[in-house]
Amino acid sequence: MRKHKTEVVLADFKEVTPHVHKYFGIDAQDKSDVYEAVENGRGVYEAVKRHLDKRQGIWIFTGVGLDDFAKFEERHFSAVIEVLAKEFDHVVIDATPGIFFSSTYAALKKSELIYAVLVPDRWRLEDTAVMMEFICKRWNVGKDRFKALLNMADSEEIDVNTVERLLEVETFPVRRGKKHITQDVAKIAKAELEKETGMGCRIRTTGEVGSFGVN
Numbered sequence: 179m180r181k182h183k184t185e186v187v188l189a190d191f192k193e194v195t196p197h198v199h200k201y202f203g204i205d206a207q208d209k210s211d212v213y214e215a216v217e218n219g220r221g222v223y224e225a226v227k228r229h230l231d232k233r234q235g236i237w238i239f240t241g242v243g244l245d246d247f248a249k250f251e252e253r254h255f256s257a258v259i260e261v262l263a264k265e266f267d268h269v270v271i272d273a274t275p276g277i278f279f280s281s282t283y284a285a286l287k288k289s290e291l292i293y294a295v296l297v298p299d300r301w302r303l304e305d306t307a308v309m310m311e312f313i314c315k316r317w318n319v320g321k322d323r324f325k326a327l328l329n330m331a332d333s334e335e336i337d338v339n340t341v342e343r344l345l346e347v348e349t350f351p352v353r354r355g356k357k358h359i360t361q362d363v364a365k366i367a368k369a370e371l372e373k374e375t376g377m378g379c380r381i382r383t384t385g386e387v388g389s390f391g392v393n
Contacts, residue, residue: 179367180235184267187230187237191255191281192274196241202233209246216257226261237266242281255284263288277309286319291370294345295327298336307344321347327366330354 179186190198199206207229215225231238239262242250262269271285286292294310296302306326313319324347328338331351341349352362 179268179270179371181364182368182371184371185237185265186268186270187239187262187266189239189258189262189269189271190241191271191285192241193250193279193281194244194247194274196243198238198272199240202231202238204231204233204238204240206240206243209242209250212258213246213249213254216254222257223261226258227265250280252280252284252287255281256288259284259288277313283317286313287317290323292319292324293327294324294347295329296341297329298331298333300336303336303341303344310345310347325350327352 188198190196192198196206209229212222212225212229215221226239229239231240239258259269259271271289273279273282273285276282277286294306296306310321310324314321324345326341326345326347326349328336328341328349328351330353331338332353338349338351350362350366352359352366
């Protein structure tokens with residue numbers, strides 16, 4: 179996405195065990211100042227900005243670790259999203275596994291586009307369909323906001339057509355291997371950016387099928 183001249187921030191919303199900072203060589207930071215700012219109703223913008231690091235052309239908001247996990251609620255994560263959405267063209271959120279985490283709830287409620295990432299296994303596919311229906315009905319999240327990424331799409335068990343037929347959402351294949359992953363994800367980003375010309379800021383959520391309650 180950065181190659182298309184857009185300002186991008188990747189926010190790690192995996193509670194308890196965030197990982198994004200490890201990939202980018204960033205030290206994990208205590209987020210108690212963000213919590214206090216939201217509680218006090220002032221200084222949220224400054225607190226969130228203090229936790230932004232730029233790596234490889236994109237900005238990173240590191241995750242909430244175990245020490246802060248217990249006190250952060252949906253409103254704290256929502257406040258972070260609101261700050262990031264005002265600052266960047268695109269906010270990409272890596273959501274935590276399990277739909278009952280407050281971080282996942284905040285991300286799903288505020289995202290314009292949600293990618294459900296699943297592997298080509300029929301049990302994962304069926305469970306994802308159930309959880310998507312739950313999210314749409316119970317959390318009032320429109321089905322039109324969902325798309326699917328079929329990881330390891332070169333497997334023979336489940337193909338893109340099967341996923342689209344069961345989930346009733348547009349599905350993109352991502353093949354095995356670093357080279358294929360890079361090529362396929364680049365195509366997806368390009369296609370989405372071309373569709374949204376003139377639509378302004380979009381907030382995106384990604385997560386393995388585990389984000390819908392399956393390990």
